[in-house]
Amino acid sequence: MAHIELKNITKKFGGHTALTSLNLEIADGEFFVLLGETGAGKTTTLRLIAGLEKPTEGQVLIDGVDVADWGAAERDVALVLQQYSLYPRYTVRENLEFPLKPKIRRLPDAEIKDRVDRAARTLRIEHLLDRKTDRLSGGEMQRVSIGRAIVRKPRVFLMDEPLSALDAKLREALRTELKNLQMQLGATFLFVTHDQIEAMSMGDKVGVLNHGRIVQTGTPQEIYNNPRDTYVASFVGSPPMNLIDGKLVNGRAVMAPLNFELPFSGGAKASAATDGRPLVFGIRPEDVYLESGAPVEARVHDVENHGVEKILTLRVGDTTLRATVPARTDVAIEQPVRFAWNPDKVVLFDKGSGVSLRHAG
Numbered sequence: 001m002a003h004i005e006l007k008n009i010t011k012k013f014g015g016h017t018a019l020t021s022l023n024l025e026i027a028d029g030e031f032f033v034l035l036g037e038t039g040a041g042k043t044t045t046l047r048l049i050a051g052l053e054k055p056t057e058g059q060v061l062i063d064g065v066d067v068a069d070w071g072a073a074e075r076d077v078a079l080v081l082q083q084y085s086l087y088p089r090y091t092v093r094e095n096l097e098f099p100l101k102p103k104i105r106r107l108p109d110a111e112i113k114d115r116v117d118r119a120a121r122t123l124r125i126e127h128l129l130d131r132k133t134d135r136l137s138g139g140e141m142q143r144v145s146i147g148r149a150i151v152r153k154p155r156v157f158l159m160d161e162p163l164s165a166l167d168a169k170l171r172e173a174l175r176t177e178l179k180n181l182q183m184q185l186g187a188t189f190l191f192v193t194h195d196q197i198e199a200m201s202m203g204d205k206v207g208v209l210n211h212g213r214i215v216q217t218g219t220p221q222e223i224y225n226n227p228r229d230t231y232v233a234s235f236v237g238s239p240p241m242n243l244i245d246g247k248l249v250n251g252r253a254v255m256a257p258l259n260f261e262l263p264f265s266g267g268a269k270a271s272a273a274t275d276g277r278p279l280v281f282g283i284r285p286e287d288v289y290l291e292s293g294a295p296v297e298a299r300v301h302d303v304e305n306h307g308v309e310k311i312l313t314l315r316v317g318d319t320t321l322r323a324t325v326p327a328r329t330d331v332a333i334e335q336p337v338r339f340a341w342n343p344d345k346v347v348l349f350d351k352g353s354g355v356s357l358r359h360a361g
């Protein structure tokens with residue numbers, strides 16, 4: 001187990017800056033998810049911690065110790081990748097034993113057997129131990145890859161999109177399993193993904209990375225309810241938060257180009273400070289509701305059925321917004337409806353910077 005800290009890390013590849021002044025702290029035993037789109041700098045971050053890259057500036061600390069001069073092996077971290085690299089002509093057991101049989105400092109045979117058996121039990125691959133790894137399904141192979149990390153008992157697990165190559169159902173199953181595994185081991189996990197659902201469902205903490213910068217770090221709830229800026233607001237949640245341009249006028253939300261108004265209860269402080277300033281109003285689809293007496297009229301533009309709920313796209317003028325409503329709601333395309341929002345759930349963003357007024361301080 002270990003505590004990880006990245007202090008003011010900048011990483012350049014030639015003229016390209018992959019990471020800029022990155023600060024990150026992962027507590028001992030925490031499941032930390034780094035969430036970002038392709039090219040955001042996730043793999044680079046993992047490689048810096050693993051000792052496979054050196055930072056251009058800044059420090060990597062493991063348990064408070066600057067590890068700049070430590071090689072990858074000394075850092076004692078395990079990296080699990082999206083593409084599993086197993087030895088195909090060997091059995092699962094042999095694949096699990098390899099990390100424990102370096103030429104120097106080899107573990108006693110009894111200890112190796114014990115660790116392999118435990119890992120296999122934990123990952124429920126005991127029945128596969130004697131099978132060649134090229135005879136395994138994708139999910140089984142990924143379990144073996146994770147097993148190869150577990151047997152080493154590393155200080156930290158670094159996981160680089162380990163579930164991305166799997167089909168949806170398996171991904172969901174392994175999500176739960178990995179989370180359980182982490183809790184069972186009490187280990188420090190840094191899990192990177194571009195999948196916001198993975199991040200929100202697995203992370204104790206989530207760090208959102210955009211173009212090599214950490215935009216926000218927090219619990220999944222904090223990130224969902226209180227996104228730092230419009231980037232995070234539209235990245236996290238499906239469907240994403242509605243973002244509508246407007247202004248606050250006398251404590252009411254006035255949507256500037258569209259000319260519709262909604263009540264706003266952001267408190268005297270927010271409205272006094274922001275009257276007339278160009279804003280973006282953020283509202284989650286589940287906080288938009290239909291009601292016959294509601295203030296704004298819209299047309300139903302689209303209906304998506306999701307079993308327990310429907311996701312409606314509503315059209316007001318030439319703007320659309322999403323509303324999540326119960327499945328029993330009876331609506332047809334082009335039907336006129338009236339909607340309102342929960343005024344307590346509205347998040348205000350500055351139109352110019354995109355930063356939430358709650359975070360601007």
Ligand SMILES: Nc1ncnc2c1ncn2[C@@H]1O[C@H](COP(=O)(O)OP(=O)(O)O)[C@@H](O)[C@H]1O
Pocket residue numbers: 013016017018036037038039040041042043044045
């Ligand atoms: N070895 C390298 N040489 C040059 N550019 C690189 C190298 N590794 C990564 N990059 C660049 O750094 C950025 C971040 O890459 P990466 O960390 O792989 O992102 P992610 O894993 O989030 O998709 C990308 O623009 C990528 O092209």
Ligand SMILES: [Mg+2]
Pocket residue numbers: 042043044160
């Ligand atoms: Mg990557």
